[in-house]
Amino acid sequence: MPAGAAALLAVIAAVVAIAIGSSGSGKTTSTASSTPVSSTATTLTTTTTTTATAPTTTTASANRATLAPATTPSSVDECEQQLTFAVDGTAGPLTCANGDLNVLAWQHYAQAAEHLLSVGSFASPDQVLQAMCEDKNSTVPVEQGAYKLAQAYYG
Numbered sequence: 812m813p814a815g816a817a818a819l820l821a822v823i824a825a826v827v828a829i830a831i832g833s834s835g836s837g838k839t840t841s842t843a844s845s846t847p848v849s850s851t852a853t854t855l856t857t858t859t860t861t862t863a864t865a866p867t868t869t870t871a872s873a874n875r876a877t878l879a880p881a882t883t884p885s886s887v888d889e890c891e892q893q894l895t896f897a898v899d900g901t902a903g904p905l906t907c908a909n910g911d912l913n914v915l916a917w918q919h920y921a922q923a924a925e926h927l928l929s930v931g932s933f934a935s936p937d938q939v940l941q942a943m944c945e946d947k948n949s950t951v952p953v954e955q956g957a958y959k960l961a962q963a964y965y966g
Contacts, residue, residue, distance in 0.1 A: 878917050878964070880929040886966030889914045899952045905960050912963050916956075923949040924957030932965040 875884040890911035894902040902919045906912055921928050926942040927949075934942070943954050 876914075878914065878921070880921055880925045881931075881964060882929065883931065883965075885912055885964045886932070887912050887963060891915050894919060897952075900950055901952050901956045903956070905956060906963060912960070917960055917964070920953065920957040920960055923953050927954060927957045928961050928964070930961060930965075934965075 875887075876889060877884045878889070888911045890907035890909070890913060892904055892907045892913050892915065894904075894913075894915050896902045900923065902916055904913055905916045917928070924943075924946045926945040927939070930938055930942045939958070943949075943958075946954060946957075949957070
């Protein structure tokens with residue numbers, strides 16, 4: 812294996828390890844208030860807000876398209892927002908202001924990262940790495956953007 816290919820593989824592996832290893836922690840907050848009902852009784856009201864770190868199951872909406880090269884519909888709604896291109900081949904924004912997946916970004920990244928964008932919802936880290944390596948006409952920055960898109964698309 813040429814030295815350049817080995818270095819690229821090492822960088823991609825590091826990117827995947829960082830992306831897979833980074834996860835936020837869930838946060839739970841509670842508030843309580845009491846309201847006097849009479850001179851002898853008090854009603855206690857408790858409100859609990861929980862923020863989950865990962866979605867459990869997502870049901871595809873009827874208006875969600877299956878974007879090539881994916882074979883299943885997106886787990887999030889789509890939008891279209893004009894892209895800005897960088898000299899390294901990346902483009903953005905990947906998502907719109909409301910969090911929907913930018914279809915124009917998906918189409919741009921699909922040209923170079925076809926294998927990564929088709930891995931599916933249940934791909935293992937090894938399958939993701941293999942897909943990144945199979946994207947021959949791509950670069951590390953493009954694969955990073957494609958990884959973020961796939962993460963948003965597949966949930």
